[in-house]
Amino acid sequence: MATFQTVKGFRDFDPEACARRNFIFDTWRRVARRYGFVEYEVPVLESTDLFRKKSGDEITSQLFCFKDKADRELSMRPEVTPSLARLAAARQRDYKKPLKWFQIGSCFRYEEPQEGRTREFIQFNADILGDTSPGTDAELIALAIDTMIEFGVSAEDFAIRLSNREIWNTFLTDHNIPAEQTGTFLQIIDKIERAKPEETAKKLEAIGLSLGTVRAFMDSANADHPAFADLRANLTARGLWQHVRIDATIVRGLAYYTGTVFEVFDLKHGLRAIAGGGRYDKLCALMSDGKADMPAAGFAMGDVVLGILLDKTPGAQFKLTSAVQDALSIDATLVIADEAQRPHALAALQTLRARDLRIDYAFAPAKVGKQFQAAEDRKARYAIVFGAEYPQITLKDLVARTQEEIPAHSLADTLTQRLAQPPTGPLIA
Amino acid sequence: MATFQTVKGFRDFDPEACARRNFIFDTWRRVARRYGFVEYEVPVLESTDLFRKKSGDEITSQLFCFKDKADRELSMRPEVTPSLARLAAARQRDYKKPLKWFQIGSCFRYEEPQEGRTREFIQFNADILGDTSPGTDAELIALAIDTMIEFGVSAEDFAIRLSNREIWNTFLTDHNIPAEQTGTFLQIIDKIERAKPEETAKKLEAIGLSLGTVRAFMDSANADHPAFADLRANLTARGLWQHVRIDATIVRGLAYYTGTVFEVFDLKHGLRAIAGGGRYDKLCALMSDGKADMPAAGFAMGDVVLGILLDKTPGAQFKLTSAVQDALSIDATLVIADEAQRPHALAALQTLRARDLRIDYAFAPAKVGKQFQAAEDRKARYAIVFGAEYPQITLKDLVARTQEEIPAHSLADTLTQRLAQPPTGPLIA
Numbered sequence: 001m002a003t004f005q006t007v008k009g010f011r012d013f014d015p016e017a018c019a020r021r022n023f024i025f026d027t028w029r030r031v032a033r034r035y036g037f038v039e040y041e042v043p044v045l046e047s048t049d050l051f052r053k054k055s056g057d058e059i060t061s062q063l064f065c066f067k068d069k070a071d072r073e074l075s076m077r078p079e080v081t082p083s084l085a086r087l088a089a090a091r092q093r094d095y096k097k098p099l100k101w102f103q104i105g106s107c108f109r110y111e112e113p114q115e116g117r118t119r120e121f122i123q124f125n126a127d128i129l130g131d132t133s134p135g136t137d138a139e140l141i142a143l144a145i146d147t148m149i150e151f152g153v154s155a156e157d158f159a160i161r162l163s164n165r166e167i168w169n170t171f172l173t174d175h176n177i178p179a180e181q182t183g184t185f186l187q188i189i190d191k192i193e194r195a196k197p198e199e200t201a202k203k204l205e206a207i208g209l210s211l212g213t214v215r216a217f218m219d220s221a222n223a224d225h226p227a228f229a230d231l232r233a234n235l236t237a238r239g240l241w242q243h244v245r246i247d248a249t250i251v252r253g254l255a256y257y258t259g260t261v262f263e264v265f266d267l268k269h270g271l272r273a274i275a276g277g278g279r280y281d282k283l284c285a286l287m288s289d290g291k292a293d294m295p296a297a298g299f300a301m302g303d304v305v306l307g308i309l310l311d312k313t314p315g316a317q318f319k320l321t322s323a324v325q326d327a328l329s330i331d332a333t334l335v336i337a338d339e340a341q342r343p344h345a346l347a348a349l350q351t352l353r354a355r356d357l358r359i360d361y362a363f364a365p366a367k368v369g370k371q372f373q374a375a376e377d378r379k380a381r382y383a384i385v386f387g388a389e390y391p392q393i394t395l396k397d398l399v400a401r402t403q404e405e406i407p408a409h410s411l412a413d414t415l416t417q418r419l420a421q422p423p424t425g426p427l428i429a
Numbered sequence: 430m431a432t433f434q435t436v437k438g439f440r441d442f443d444p445e446a447c448a449r450r451n452f453i454f455d456t457w458r459r460v461a462r463r464y465g466f467v468e469y470e471v472p473v474l475e476s477t478d479l480f481r482k483k484s485g486d487e488i489t490s491q492l493f494c495f496k497d498k499a500d501r502e503l504s505m506r507p508e509v510t511p512s513l514a515r516l517a518a519a520r521q522r523d524y525k526k527p528l529k530w531f532q533i534g535s536c537f538r539y540e541e542p543q544e545g546r547t548r549e550f551i552q553f554n555a556d557i558l559g560d561t562s563p564g565t566d567a568e569l570i571a572l573a574i575d576t577m578i579e580f581g582v583s584a585e586d587f588a589i590r591l592s593n594r595e596i597w598n599t600f601l602t603d604h605n606i607p608a609e610q611t612g613t614f615l616q617i618i619d620k621i622e623r624a625k626p627e628e629t630a631k632k633l634e635a636i637g638l639s640l641g642t643v644r645a646f647m648d649s650a651n652a653d654h655p656a657f658a659d660l661r662a663n664l665t666a667r668g669l670w671q672h673v674r675i676d677a678t679i680v681r682g683l684a685y686y687t688g689t690v691f692e693v694f695d696l697k698h699g700l701r702a703i704a705g706g707g708r709y710d711k712l713c714a715l716m717s718d719g720k721a722d723m724p725a726a727g728f729a730m731g732d733v734v735l736g737i738l739l740d741k742t743p744g745a746q747f748k749l750t751s752a753v754q755d756a757l758s759i760d761a762t763l764v765i766a767d768e769a770q771r772p773h774a775l776a777a778l779q780t781l782r783a784r785d786l787r788i789d790y791a792f793a794p795a796k797v798g799k800q801f802q803a804a805e806d807r808k809a810r811y812a813i814v815f816g817a818e819y820p821q822i823t824l825k826d827l828v829a830r831t832q833e834e835i836p837a838h839s840l841a842d843t844l845t846q847r848l849a850q851p852p853t854g855p856l857i858a
Contacts, residue, residue: 343666
């Protein structure tokens with residue numbers, strides 16, 4: 001039998017990869033809390049109908065879906081929003097509006113894996129439910145911007161692409177295009193950057209528009225459009241408007257979004273969108289058959305493209321690497337140089353860990369040199385030597401390559417104090 | 430169409446439930462790190478063969494298993510250990526031994542939901558790979574004990590049930606029972622507490638033993654058995670042996686464990702086991718067809734029974750409730766009493782959040798009374814009033830019911846200082 005492998009498009013997170021993941025989680029969580037968002041979670045497995053209801057039957061081709069032993073049609077979630085709508089609709093009377101909720105968890109899509117796309121990926125979802133004011137949209141865009149900045153990605157490295165369904169509605173009205181053509185038209189716009197110009201021109205002509213007219217409007221679409229007025233004033237007051245580019249080609253999910261739409265994208269590497277979202281005022285009503293008519297807006301940020309960007313962005317890379325190094329290191333290793341002192345070392349182990357210090361030790365008798373090597377391997381900052389001199393013990397700073405003799409009873413206090421200081425390397429390298 | 434529900438046996442975590450969950454996660458993670466464990470994660474979806482290899486074909490009746498669109502047989506993981514063995518075996522040359530690894534994530538079992546048992550549950554897994562010394566087993570049992578204590582569950586509320594396959598091996602040798610009967614015998618012991626005595630007696634007689642002999646041995650099984658000598662010395666030196674009860678009925682997974690076996694169980698409520706584990710020296714070799722012969726020991730603790738115990742244990746309940754309250758509260762709400770000051774309020778919002786303070790505000794103009802109500806609803810500790818007096822602003826302590834006027838430029842410093850003090854209630858309630 002061949003060695004077992006992970007399922008295609010799924011990932012193992014070894015300790016280093018998991019520390020990277022946790023750096024991303026911690027950053028998402030910290031910024032969301034700062035913004036007054038509270039965390040929720042929903043199941044990774046839902047009834048397939050939940051996703052059909054939002055996205056239509058076609059969605060099942062992209063789902064990990066199956067029938068369970070009781071013939072229930074179930075799917076691993078491709079996204080979290082339908083579950084959020086289910087939960088918020090069911091519980092809407094229990095919460096004061098607006099709800100500012102965030103979630104972090106895995107989603108699953110049966111798609112061909114490629115650069116920046118895996119079958120399992122982790123999303124950060126932030127949504128505000130129960131409020132229609134443009135301030136809501138501004139709060140979400142500000143959260144997306146501050147999240148990127150907190151990662152160490154700066155204004156030279158990313159921007160927000162912003163649009164609003166309204167600007168196309170105005171355009172279509174101005175050009176006397178009937179409302180029933182809106183869907184077809186937006187599908188053309190959604191693909192305009194990737195499609196051949198002659199094909200786009202042909203499709204536009206079929207609904208009575210020329211590519212020139214559309215292109216001219218797109219080029220002229222700017223922040224002066226009234227659809228952006230409140231958003232612009234709000235983000236300007238926060239000092240964040242500099243991160244925003246108006247881009248009329250941003251349409252995103254067609255049936256889904258109803259107003260503001262935006263993406264976070266990188267400015268240097270041409271990666272896929274790092275995050276995307278917008279206003280979706282009709283989804284809660286749809287998912288609850290009208291029982292809960294809650295306006296909403298939100299965005300999702302995935303971990304895969306973001307991870308690629310962090311690696312390519314020096315400021316972010318530095319933060320990420322520091323966090324990973326910290327997660328993989330410990331504060332001290334106990335070196336038991338005299339086996340007779342093992343019980344004292346174990347008692348100290350307990351005392352130090354009770355102070356929330358990260359301590360390791362050799363489970364079985366081993367040579368002192370091997371124990372020091374283990375301390376280096378575990379990236380311990382200190383080695384604490386329990387030898388025949390006990391109750392005197394030796395505290396070795398493995399970074400500064402210095403050492404001091406201290407009485408055992410002062411170990412916890414001394415070590416806590418030493419660890420509060422940043423490590424210093426040896427004067428002579 | 431009926432309103433959408435969660436799938437049978439699956440759970441929504443609304444913000445309060447999610448804060449409870451995060452308290453459990455944070456505690457698991459903090460204690461594991463203290464013990465020098467590093468975190469990893471493996472996919473929630475694996476090839477069904479991975480689980481068959483460990484547990485045999487029968488396991489599929491308890492799995493959420495299905496064929497994907499490319500006819501792969503896949504299963505949502507019922508446990509993490511087979512994936513850990515897969516990962517560790519494939520990567521064993523990349524890591525210094527012993528590996529001290531922990532993981533936190535959901536598992537899935539197709540079982541009938543009941544008190545303390547859901548189809549989706551979250552496990553904390555801690556394992557040490559590549560070390561056979563009894564110190565390894567002691568480290569894991571100590572971690573389990575300190576985890577319970579960190580939750581606020583004390584020696585009166587929980588204990589460790591400890592056993593070792595060795596004690597039964599000694600017993601069987603002493604009674605001249607052939608080795609091929611060991612499996613049958615351990616299955617009888619595993620069920621001895623739940624089975625009818627007359628049935629147990631009949632089964633034992635079939636392999637040449639009397640219930641009386643077995644019962645007498647079980648009652649006499651104690652910490653003096655040599656199988657416990659090292660473990661007892663180690664845990665005694667840590668001051669943790671008081672939490673341990675020798676219990677020969679603890680057998681756990683039959684083919685799986687090879688030495689020490691233990692459970693964490695509550696002393697007051699008769700709940701199911703809170704955690705269980707032991708030494709499983711042969712699994713890595715089995716999962717890698719002999720390529721990676723790594724001894725190992727570990728345990729898993731689930732969130733469901735643990736959650737029930739925390740609610741029933743006052744000391745734990747207090748910690749849990751405090752953590753939940755903190756997660757659902759914020760530091761301050763901005764009250765915009767004069768709309769002309771909104772831009773100043775938004776600039777302050779940005780400054781305060783950059784200090785990692787949790788701040789909320791009204792997205793749209795609203796009456797001052799309504800904004801104060803929102804501050805109370807969000808459990809804000811302070812309200813910061815931006816009125817016509819700007820750049821003087823009012824800082825209201827919503828707990829102490831006091832207020833002060835401060836210049837806007839000192840807001841961030843003043844608020845940071847105030848928040849560093851614990852809240853005080855009003856002198857007159």
